[in-house]
Amino acid sequence: MEILKISLSDFLAHVNKKIQAGDSKQVGVVPKGSHFVFGELDEAAQLCLDYDVTILPPKKYFQPQREVLVKYAPKDASSYAMVNDCENLTLIGVHPYDLVAIHLMDRAFSEGERDENYMAKRDCSVLIGLYPTRGFEHRFSASMIDPQMPYKVADLMLIKLDDNQLALEVVSKKGKAYLEGAAVAKSDLSEAFLAQARNKVKDSQAFPLGPDKSPAYFKEKYEHPVWEKLGEKCYSCGSCVFVCPTCYCFDVRDEVELSLASGERVRYWDGCMIESFAICAGDHNFRKERGARFRHRVFRKTVTLPEKYQVMGCVGCGRCAQACTADIAGPMKVIKTMKEMN
Amino acid sequence: MSAKPKVAFFDFACCEGCQLQIANLEEDILGLLGLVDLVEFREVMTGTAPEYDIAFIEGSITRKADEERLKDIRNRAKILVAYGQCAVTGGINKLKNLHSDMMEVRKIVYKDKAAMEHLDTYPTRAVGDVVKVDLIIPGCPINKDEFVSIVKQLALGKIPRIPDYPVCVECKLKENVCRYDEGEICLGPIARAGCGAICPSNGVACDACRGTVSNPNKQAMHEVLAKYNLTVDEIIGKINIFAVDPEVSK
Amino acid sequence: MSTKAKIDVHHVTRVEGHGNIVVDVDQGKINKIEWQVPEAPRFFEAMVVGRPYDEIATITSRICGICSIGHTFASLKATEAAMGIEIDEITFKLRELLLHGETLQSHILHVCYLAVPDLVRVSSVVPLVETHRDVVLLVTKLHRLANELCNVIGGRTTHPIRARIGQFSMYPTKKELQELKNRLTDSVADLKTLAGFVKSIAGAIPDFTRETEYLAMTNKKDYAFYDGPLTTTDIGGKTIPVSEYKSVVNEFVVPQSTAKYGKFNRESFMVGAIARYNNNYKQLTALSAEVGQMLGLNGVSHNPFHNNIAQVVESVFAVERSIEIIDWLLDQDLVYRKKEIKVKAGNGASAVEVPRGILFHEYTYDDKGICQAANCVIPTNLNHNNIQKDMEALVPQFLDKGEKELQFLLEMLVRAYDPCISCSTHYLDVTFKK
Amino acid sequence: MGNCQCQSNTKGSSIYLPEIARITRKKLMTDVDCFFEFEMEKRPLGHKYGQFVEISIPGIGEAPISISSAPSSSKKFEMVIRNVGELTSVIHGLNIGEAIGVRGPYGTTFPMDDLKGKSLLYITGGIGLVPARSAILHSLANRNDYKDITILFGCKDPSQRIFVDELSEWEKRPDVNFLETVDTAANSNWKGNVGVITTLMPKLQNVNPDNTVAIVVGPPIMYKFVIMSLHDMGFTDDHIVVSLERRMKCGVGKCGHCQINHIYVCQDGPVFYFSDIKDLKEAI
Ligand SMILES: Cc1cc2nc3c(=O)[nH]c(=O)nc-3n(C[C@H](O)[C@H](O)[C@H](O)COP(=O)(O)OP(=O)(O)OC[C@H]3O[C@@H](n4cnc5c(N)ncnc54)[C@H](O)[C@@H]3O)c2cc1C
Numbered sequence A: 001m002e003i004l005k006i007s008l009s010d011f012l013a014h015v016n017k018k019i020q021a022g023d024s025k026q027v028g029v030v031p032k033g034s035h036f037v038f039g040e041l042d043e044a045a046q047l048c049l050d051y052d053v054t055i056l057p058p059k060k061y062f063q064p065q066r067e068v069l070v071k072y073a074p075k076d077a078s079s080y081a082m083v084n085d086c087e088n089l090t091l092i093g094v095h096p097y098d099l100v101a102i103h104l105m106d107r108a109f110s111e112g113e114r115d116e117n118y119m120a121k122r123d124c125s126v127l128i129g130l131y132p133t134r135g136f137e138h139r140f141s142a143s144m145i146d147p148q149m150p151y152k153v154a155d156l157m158l159i160k161l162d163d164n165q166l167a168l169e170v171v172s173k174k175g176k177a178y179l180e181g182a183a184v185a186k187s188d189l190s191e192a193f194l195a196q197a198r199n200k201v202k203d204s205q206a207f208p209l210g211p212d213k214s215p216a217y218f219k220e221k222y223e224h225p226v227w228e229k230l231g232e233k234c235y236s237c238g239s240c241v242f243v244c245p246t247c248y249c250f251d252v253r254d255e256v257e258l259s260l261a262s263g264e265r266v267r268y269w270d271g272c273m274i275e276s277f278a279i280c281a282g283d284h285n286f287r288k289e290r291g292a293r294f295r296h297r298v299f300r301k302t303v304t305l306p307e308k309y310q311v312m313g314c315v316g317c318g319r320c321a322q323a324c325t326a327d328i329a330g331p332m333k334v335i336k337t338m339k340e341m342n
Numbered sequence B: 001m002s003a004k005p006k007v008a009f010f011d012f013a014c015c016e017g018c019q020l021q022i023a024n025l026e027e028d029i030l031g032l033l034g035l036v037d038l039v040e041f042r043e044v045m046t047g048t049a050p051e052y053d054i055a056f057i058e059g060s061i062t063r064k065a066d067e068e069r070l071k072d073i074r075n076r077a078k079i080l081v082a083y084g085q086c087a088v089t090g091g092i093n094k095l096k097n098l099h100s101d102m103m104e105v106r107k108i109v110y111k112d113k114a115a116m117e118h119l120d121t122y123p124t125r126a127v128g129d130v131v132k133v134d135l136i137i138p139g140c141p142i143n144k145d146e147f148v149s150i151v152k153q154l155a156l157g158k159i160p161r162i163p164d165y166p167v168c169v170e171c172k173l174k175e176n177v178c179r180y181d182e183g184e185i186c187l188g189p190i191a192r193a194g195c196g197a198i199c200p201s202n203g204v205a206c207d208a209c210r211g212t213v214s215n216p217n218k219q220a221m222h223e224v225l226a227k228y229n230l231t232v233d234e235i236i237g238k239i240n241i242f243a244v245d246p247e248v249s250k
Numbered sequence C: 001m002s003t004k005a006k007i008d009v010h011h012v013t014r015v016e017g018h019g020n021i022v023v024d025v026d027q028g029k030i031n032k033i034e035w036q037v038p039e040a041p042r043f044f045e046a047m048v049v050g051r052p053y054d055e056i057a058t059i060t061s062r063i064c065g066i067c068s069i070g071h072t073f074a075s076l077k078a079t080e081a082a083m084g085i086e087i088d089e090i091t092f093k094l095r096e097l098l099l100h101g102e103t104l105q106s107h108i109l110h111v112c113y114l115a116v117p118d119l120v121r122v123s124s125v126v127p128l129v130e131t132h133r134d135v136v137l138l139v140t141k142l143h144r145l146a147n148e149l150c151n152v153i154g155g156r157t158t159h160p161i162r163a164r165i166g167q168f169s170m171y172p173t174k175k176e177l178q179e180l181k182n183r184l185t186d187s188v189a190d191l192k193t194l195a196g197f198v199k200s201i202a203g204a205i206p207d208f209t210r211e212t213e214y215l216a217m218t219n220k221k222d223y224a225f226y227d228g229p230l231t232t233t234d235i236g237g238k239t240i241p242v243s244e245y246k247s248v249v250n251e252f253v254v255p256q257s258t259a260k261y262g263k264f265n266r267e268s269f270m271v272g273a274i275a276r277y278n279n280n281y282k283q284l285t286a287l288s289a290e291v292g293q294m295l296g297l298n299g300v301s302h303n304p305f306h307n308n309i310a311q312v313v314e315s316v317f318a319v320e321r322s323i324e325i326i327d328w329l330l331d332q333d334l335v336y337r338k339k340e341i342k343v344k345a346g347n348g349a350s351a352v353e354v355p356r357g358i359l360f361h362e363y364t365y366d367d368k369g370i371c372q373a374a375n376c377v378i379p380t381n382l383n384h385n386n387i388q389k390d391m392e393a394l395v396p397q398f399l400d401k402g403e404k405e406l407q408f409l410l411e412m413l414v415r416a417y418d419p420c421i422s423c424s425t426h427y428l429d430v431t432f433k434k
Numbered sequence D: 001m002g003n004c005q006c007q008s009n010t011k012g013s014s015i016y017l018p019e020i021a022r023i024t025r026k027k028l029m030t031d032v033d034c035f036f037e038f039e040m041e042k043r044p045l046g047h048k049y050g051q052f053v054e055i056s057i058p059g060i061g062e063a064p065i066s067i068s069s070a071p072s073s074s075k076k077f078e079m080v081i082r083n084v085g086e087l088t089s090v091i092h093g094l095n096i097g098e099a100i101g102v103r104g105p106y107g108t109t110f111p112m113d114d115l116k117g118k119s120l121l122y123i124t125g126g127i128g129l130v131p132a133r134s135a136i137l138h139s140l141a142n143r144n145d146y147k148d149i150t151i152l153f154g155c156k157d158p159s160q161r162i163f164v165d166e167l168s169e170w171e172k173r174p175d176v177n178f179l180e181t182v183d184t185a186a187n188s189n190w191k192g193n194v195g196v197i198t199t200l201m202p203k204l205q206n207v208n209p210d211n212t213v214a215i216v217v218g219p220p221i222m223y224k225f226v227i228m229s230l231h232d233m234g235f236t237d238d239h240i241v242v243s244l245e246r247r248m249k250c251g252v253g254k255c256g257h258c259q260i261n262h263i264y265v266c267q268d269g270p271v272f273y274f275s276d277i278k279d280l281k282e283a284i
């Protein structure tokens, strides 16, 4: 893997060039109040390479909150036509845990029936990763992700060396192409130095189980009272699933124009924590209890996805722990509460 | 509904802010007029009709005479929609009911003239407390996009469903900084969504102006509010500005 | 010549809220002329008692959906006055801007959707969609712009969210402001077109005058909407502080009617666009004054139907002032910082000019910020006495036109006042005499 | 979004785009259940027993519906649709010749090939008969492939019986043991059994649980009791096949609505050996 260096100002100048060229939307991390979000950059100066976590993960670009799948003239089935909107996109500053989450999403949407609406958006994206420079109290990603896995999806990885210098790992051809014309120089940094630079921030907590042990461990805890105990406090507000980078459940709804002349079949974000999610005909709800829904979500992260992909379904970003107003959603909280109860 | 449904609008005790949302649809009103046949709407037109396919009712009921008028509308309407929080739960008007004695209420406003007969008022009732309601469109004021969507669904013969999940859902989708992170108390976790989390999106905590979801986690809400050192009375006060399920205020 | 008229309009249409007109003239003898308000009272002053200071504006905003921005400001200002809270210049300007948005929104709605059908002699705006499609589309465009102004500044078109005690909860971005400014600038031409249309049908405005007292806010700097003391056309340029509003509005109950009435130096007074115009027209911007002249307003007018013309004039003014305010805001550092509010016991009164006229709120708080007492005086209330007196003058003058025409004129008169009867804090009920 | 030089090579296809089928026959079976025969416009559906399709009407929505006819190479297929909501009510109003959207077939099938040489016990409740019928018809058409065939059918009351002609045909067939019951028979001239479906099970003689596979399809509450009775009769879980119903939005294992632990009903099901799901608390 080629390693380059660039000054922060040259990097930003390059991003500005890309913004001006206009052939690809440049998205980066920008502040929002006391927090951060991924947003389209009007100028590179808005870009923030020093952040703890974003409110929503980058999945919003690949599985948009509202996405048209099919369009039609209402009640005329012969009018069905597919829709697949995508645009060239560069995401700048994606932390490793979010890259791993994108890798998981890629697998979910490409294996089995291949979902072109997702895959096309992924295909026209360039992902520029960034090693975190700021800690986040709820993060425990070091214990959740394989450090090599971000490289499966990243096109470039940024390592912040100091306030003015970046190291650049060129992972893919797309990444190389992105840098065309940038004021980069060959790196003279030793691997030991880089390793240290990558791991500048340490998590204050660690999840005790990996993808090999986690499924068996949690399956045994299926009947554990922890689900009911934490579930009792759950608002079923879905915040934990919407902010999670590896949650991708969705709803599909038909919407029509006011003229009733044309309409769209639209995919929206949905989540298993919402009470009506598993309701069937006859108003039968297969996960009626808050605790059952809570367990289902945790199991998806700790059992289902690891069994299916041999990767933890939780990447340890800590978003759910922060988003949960009831303060129950974080996987660390589940582990801790289980221990306290024993 | 194959032919254009005959639609009428009526209002009772309210601020008429909800029908203003309809006026605010601007050009879309022309589109709506293509879907329905507007037969009665006192604020915008002169004219009445003997019966309606859909009657939209705004406002709450505070007097016997209004009750009779509402029942008469119900008899002549196929589908009756309570729109706006005043109609759905009694809304702001129900704050009056917190006073145990209606004469007390009259005195606060009308002082020594309070006993005059025509000032009669009874505890505020929602439209659904007086007649059968087929559909509710909550909110103070209503969300005009939701209104349009419901009219479209009715015109298509669909069964409109309003969201039954908390405002936090929409708040997260808007990627707002949570009010709790700013040290404020927000009713979003129990409030019914459908507004697009408009208050948190404008930097203000949710007041639950659309009432609560049908199965709110009251206990959890009380625990959280108690953490903010609110007394039970304050919690009740906080939750019931818009007359949400009285159970929640217990 | 007709000498007989029996008119009983139960719930006048195209007004906000419910009002009735009862006229009984026999053999030229007037038995009864009555303007009645049967709107259900809602008891806001009772609702807010016992509630914390930071909920009051949320509640009193719901007095009226159409004037919710004005009510919110009156409420915030009264609470700020009670607790001695100062607002900074950005907040002040944003409030002015938002109020102009409401004025524009409400005036356009009223003039075009509710009053113009009278001048064209149709039952509502709906038939105009066919006959005057261009005008209707122009009106919806202006109305939409006004609403978007309210949305961008207040967070919602009705019941503003961002306006809080001592501050806004969020500022618009400069991009939004710039965009708004561009659209406001473009709308000036549309307003001129609209004024031209109103001129083309202005011949239908009844020739009726009755001199009365006109009450409005005034201040030295500007044609007043947001701030300033009180004045009237009868006190010759003198002003009265808002804190003494009670001595001006003098609410009282009259036996033959049901709403609380107001009077000051005469048996009745009028508030609203024409009252503001009559007191402050010299402070109009050049363009708004010119539109007024074009539509036949040259200084003080005693024709209540001219209220609609004054609304057109104020719409132009609102747009011009909004552009100026946005220019000022674009030069500021719009980085939002939340301010802490210090709760104090006290009493405070406020006034704001809302589309229908001057509005007063007054609250008393204890040291925990719990509301102990409240009073809200609504402009439509203040006008009822004047509507009654106008009707008494109008009926004999137009009796010979026949019952039907007379009824039409009386309804049109009520609509010219743009009464917002749902602001019913103070309404008394009617016992229908028939 | 015209500027996308997307690399995606299969962008021209979509798993969410329905194909077209037209109604060729339609017959109301009960007050809420309507039989439909559809014909695919372009190709035979190519389904197997127990599978389902996502059917849709533009502007209304999509829903999973089982295919009720036996597998065939024709473009025609049959369904029974119960009017419970938005989509189903609109479909009930369609006329012969009108089009609907179809995606699929999806899902697992009844293991009819593996069951060759075995006895079959069908236990069906209400419109559970609809998916089971595709297997029943197949096994009756290939009668020699199977030993004893027993069919139990139960529904709420006599007015809710579906495929009544076929029921009486099965009843008459000497090579089929057919038993039927209704939950209540008040206000009718019903002469047959009355009671929930489990009351039929003690009437079964000579069922050898070791060489018989039970195929159970019905409303959610039916499973628990039927399976208890089957256990009593000596059936082991790997001799019980069930078909589950869940809410589904995509039908292709993505949307998450039908997920029970690690299982997606749309792809891993709807047909399961009970032994594979008995530990899933939320399955039955
Ligand atoms: C594998 C499979 C096979 C099936 N086979 C058949 C079949 O052969 N025949 C058949 O008739 N049906 C079948 N179904 C069931 C069918 O898919 C459902 O009945 C479907 O919901 C009907 O769609 P609808 O739009 O008409 O109903 P909907 O309008 O979706 O309503 C269905 C039910 O869900 C409730 N509901 C819907 N949305 C919500 C919500 N947001 N919140 C709360 N409740 C809600 C409604 O109250 C109602 O009870 C099958 C289902 C599956 C999974």
Ligand code: SF4
Pocket: A233, A234, A235, A236, A237, A238, A239, A240, A241, A273, A323, A324, A325, A326, A327, A328, A329
């Ligand atoms: S964020 Fe917390 S309260 Fe909300 S659904 Fe998730 S666990 Fe429940």
Ligand code: SF4
Pocket: A240, A243, A244, A245, A246, A301, A313, A314, A315, A316, A317, A318, A319, A320, A321, A330, A331
């Ligand atoms: S479960 Fe929580 S910590 Fe884990 S990836 Fe999802 S949001 Fe992040």
Ligand code: SF4
Pocket: A239, A325, B167, B168, B169, B171, B172, B176, B177, B178, B179, B180, B186, B187, B188, B189, B197, B200, B205, B206
């Ligand atoms: S601000 Fe309120 S609505 Fe939004 S997430 Fe927080 S608690 Fe929920």
